[in-house]
Amino acid sequence: MNVPLLDLVAQYQAIKEEVLPALMRVVERQHFILGEEVGALEQAIAALSGTRFGIGCASGTDALLLPLRALDLRPGDEVITPSFTFFATAGTIHNAGGTPVFVDIDAATFNLSPAAVEAAITPRTRAIVVVHLFGQMAAMEAILAIARRHGLPIIEDAAQAIGARRQIDGAWQVAGSLGQVGAFSFFPSKNLGGWGDGGMMVTQDEALADRLRRLRTHGGAKQYHHEEVGFNSRLDTLQAAVLLAKLPHLASWSAARREKAARYTEAFAGHPAVCPPGVDPANEHIFHQYTIRVERRDALVAHLKARGIGCAVYYPLALHLQPCFAHLGYGRGSLPATEAAMAAVLSIPIYPELTAAQQDAVVGAVNAFYQ
Numbered sequence: 128m129n130v131p132l133l134d135l136v137a138q139y140q141a142i143k144e145e146v147l148p149a150l151m152r153v154v155e156r157q158h159f160i161l162g163e164e165v166g167a168l169e170q171a172i173a174a175l176s177g178t179r180f181g182i183g184c185a186s187g188t189d190a191l192l193l194p195l196r197a198l199d200l201r202p203g204d205e206v207i208t209p210s211f212t213f214f215a216t217a218g219t220i221h222n223a224g225g226t227p228v229f230v231d232i233d234a235a236t237f238n239l240s241p242a243a244v245e246a247a248i249t250p251r252t253r254a255i256v257v258v259h260l261f262g263q264m265a266a267m268e269a270i271l272a273i274a275r276r277h278g279l280p281i282i283e284d285a286a287q288a289i290g291a292r293r294q295i296d297g298a299w300q301v302a303g304s305l306g307q308v309g310a311f312s313f314f315p316s317k318n319l320g321g322w323g324d325g326g327m328m329v330t331q332d333e334a335l336a337d338r339l340r341r342l343r344t345h346g347g348a349k350q351y352h353h354e355e356v357g358f359n360s361r362l363d364t365l366q367a368a369v370l371l372a373k374l375p376h377l378a379s380w381s382a383a384r385r386e387k388a389a390r391y392t393e394a395f396a397g398h399p400a401v402c403p404p405g406v407d408p409a410n411e412h413i414f415h416q417y418t419i420r421v422e423r424r425d426a427l428v429a430h431l432k433a434r435g436i437g438c439a440v441y442y443p444l445a446l447h448l449q450p451c452f453a454h455l456g457y458g459r460g461s462l463p464a465t466e467a468a469m470a471a472v473l474s475i476p477i478y479p480e481l482t483a484a485q486q487d488a489v490v491g492a493v494n495a496f497y498q
């Protein structure tokens with residue numbers, strides 16, 4: 128049985144009657160830039176993430192870049208971030224004029240280690256970019272306490288974690304609501320994916336929301352007047368219409384991902400060569416990815432691919448070892464938990480439409496490799 132890593136066609140078939148008329152309404156109106164669906168989506172995502180303001184932008188990458196630009200970094204300013212993440216997390220720090228300072232992760236959850244964050248703070252530290260990797264939140268209460276002690280803003284890279292929650296002091300807190308800004312991606316493969324690129328910033332801070340809105344339209348609140356140099360980074364009305372039509376399904380899609388994850392975790396329990404992902408008991412994971420740690424990973428990848436089972440390595444080369452960051456001077460061995468993860472991780476198919484038979488085929492193919 129062929130099992131793709133992700134099946135967006137299955138999702139499209141299930142919801143096309145809802146999405147296509149919404150798209151056609153935009154087409155009929157011909158208001159493609161910052162049309163009314165963008166405003167409606169901004170309000171809806173702000174509400175979903177427990178924040179006051181949502182600001183749509185062109186991608187998840189820009190949803191990081193614009194708040195980093197709003198920090199007004201100067202050469203030599205440092206921004207602490209994990210190395211075990213998608214490139215955009217650190218690429219945007221560089222492009223905003225800062226220096227990424229890479230720190231290690233907690234081996235079980237793949238998320239930023241609070242102790243490593245604290246150890247990396249120097250007089251040049253200006254901010255922390257926390258990533259909620261694979262759909263579960265980082266240990267925000269500990270990282271927030273450190274940030275508060277040192278007077279540092281936090282930007283949450285919630286690109287993979289829309290709607291993920293964490294219990295802090297007995298109350299549920301939503302990804303994106305705890306930092307100065309939360310950044311979401313609507314890349315098509317995300318839990319809430321558009322039909323093209325898109326992103327959203329959320330914040331509780333009105334003055335910052337105004338600045339982010341300016342930064343996405345060439346740095347000006349009034350057309351042809353520019354207080355600063357910004358970007359052209361707007362969310363298309365067509366994308367907002369797609370996302371608004373999909374949004375009512377998000378909670379049930381994430382619940383379905385959790386069910387499939389629990390089924391995998393049960394199937395792999397006690398496995399001698401496969402370690403299921405650790406879930407922090409304080410977290411409600413949305414399983415953007417289901418990422419196992421395995422022995423002889425690269426041979427397993429070849430075995431699965433030969434049997435039509437989709438899988439992917441997120442991420443094969445951590446950012447501190449990327450050629451573009453070689454000048455920062457990190458060598459092999461500098462972030463041990465990150466380097467152990469990149470050598471052993473494997474993400475296997477997880478999406479709401481994945482059937483039990485498909486899951487059995489994935490588990491069967493993994494088991495066959497180790498027998």
Ligand SMILES: Cc1ncc(COP(=O)(O)O)c(C=O)c1O
Pocket residue numbers: 186187188189212213215216258284286287312313314324325326
């Ligand atoms: C952790 C993380 N940060 C940032 C991004 C960037 O988002 P986008 O691809 O929408 O620019 C992504 C998505 O690819 C991501 O997974």
